[in-house]
Amino acid sequence: MDIFSTLQDEKARLSPSENRIADILLNDFEFAVNASIIELAEKADVSPPTVTRFCRRLGCESFSDFKVQLARTAYVGMRYLKPEPKSTNPGDVAQDIITKAQNALFLLHRSLDLAAIELAAERLSRADMIYAFGSGGNSSMIANELQNRLFRFGLHVTASSDHGMQLMMAAAAKSTDVLIGSSFSGRNGELVRAFTLARESRVTTIALTQSNSPVAQVAEIVVPIDLQEGSNIFRPTSTRIAYLAVVDILASLVAYAIQPKAAVALRRIKQQLVAHRDGDDRQLLGD
Amino acid sequence: MDIFSTLQDEKARLSPSENRIADILLNDFEFAVNASIIELAEKADVSPPTVTRFCRRLGCESFSDFKVQLARTAYVGMRYLKPEPKSTNPGDVAQDIITKAQNALFLLHRSLDLAAIELAAERLSRADMIYAFGSGGNSSMIANELQNRLFRFGLHVTASSDHGMQLMMAAAAKSTDVLIGSSFSGRNGELVRAFTLARESRVTTIALTQSNSPVAQVAEIVVPIDLQEGSNIFRPTSTRIAYLAVVDILASLVAYAIQPKAAVALRRIKQQLVAHRDGDDRQLLGD
DNA sequence: TCCCTTATTAAAATTCTTTTCATGATCGGT
């Protein structure tokens, strides 16, 4: 577990002096990782022993252990306390985007519901047919991605971003099928309808969405993904990266669950692709 | 700049003793970040002053500064030295995938050609019409993503993953248009043809691909993305995440270049979406 | 109010880190 979550958890129970130390960590992090215990103590207006105790309280061996933990967490975890890009020049924008993406992954990792993912993977790997639904630029990409990943293992999958088709497919699905749907906002009413319909025939329904959202409420298995977008309206990507990572995890688990079948299918696809190009075997599966 | 690249650069010039220290960092990193200078010196079979000198050589103030730098870089940067997932249980798979994704972003950030990106963004923002091409599950997703991002700014874009259409569109494009194509492998022969055709009419051509690949060779502007996939054939995702991040950067720079126009278009799209749902304004742009 | 618990620190002890200086090795040029 990392320091910042511990800090969040403990902050209320901290004494006034310790709170001053915590504040420095949160506000002037750069200073904190570089300072000696004495400097830090001075800045917080406490004595060095208080700092040592503070570190121990947060689960560290010693002050230097604490600094290492801090630095380690911070590379990724800290940045979300400093929200916006410094300027619109390419270097800063790139840095900001990449940091946000790494953060999204970091937060995702922390909040993953592994049990749900495992269950979802298990159902997917046994499905007679898989329907992957999602609409709007983001979720439809996820639906396509699911198709793209799963068909390679020899599974039967189709993706749709068309509400009408989704409803018809949901109505036609059987109890041995799986419907997996993505909704970033959790408020895709049509998807809710499709899920509801599918559950009437006891089709397994899996939702990748925000927990406690309308979509989450109607799905049998919910893989919660709770990340809020940064306030910059131009940029919805980091959440998508998190979704992609979840799909990746799901697909990998499915692959492991059905190893032999998947390997055969993959080999065939690969041969097909290589024949179609110039025989370079090192290329990707697909482009 | 981070310690690991410095280490890579310097390693050849290091003395034998210093090399032993470097080896410990690379092989037993966990030990290294937690050890005191004395422990580290002992393990490397050198004296503490040698360690101090080693740290200075790598550009750090002191040993403790060095440890902080190390820990900071390591959270993301270090992991790629330990390649494969430990097991196929969900926790390990998730950890492995997320680490790889973060690494892909980390390596991408290091190798970004900002000048090329800036130039590409500038051309995109002035284009009369943008054609986004890509085939195969991965690149076609990127093409769609480009469309999805750019149309929101009021630009004219179309994406295609169909070779025939691509050729026709490339033939029809004018010199005020921009053709942007993605190829993970760089060996998409049809895309090469489309690029070649487009350049005959002096259409601006932008490639997101591996440097020095066939696709890169025919494009006017190359945004190089050079990451090799891990050896696990089940998993091509982390490269895609890097491509997505590049698209994100490009799209953001385009947005900044054409601010007012983009903001208006976005507002309209947002109203449309909100009206269509249940009026919750906090949701994403699209699902 | 008094006593107990907890928080805090000054000072001492300890441990870690760096500097200094001396030694040994290496290398290029005679």
Place this chain on the structure above:
DNA sequence: ACCGATCATGAAAAGAATTTTAATAAGGGA
């Protein structure tokens, strides 16, 4: 092969930083 210069290294000393100890202060009930 020899010499001198440069570099690498470590022992010991000096200097910091950190932790422990033990004593004080500050709250919070009985």
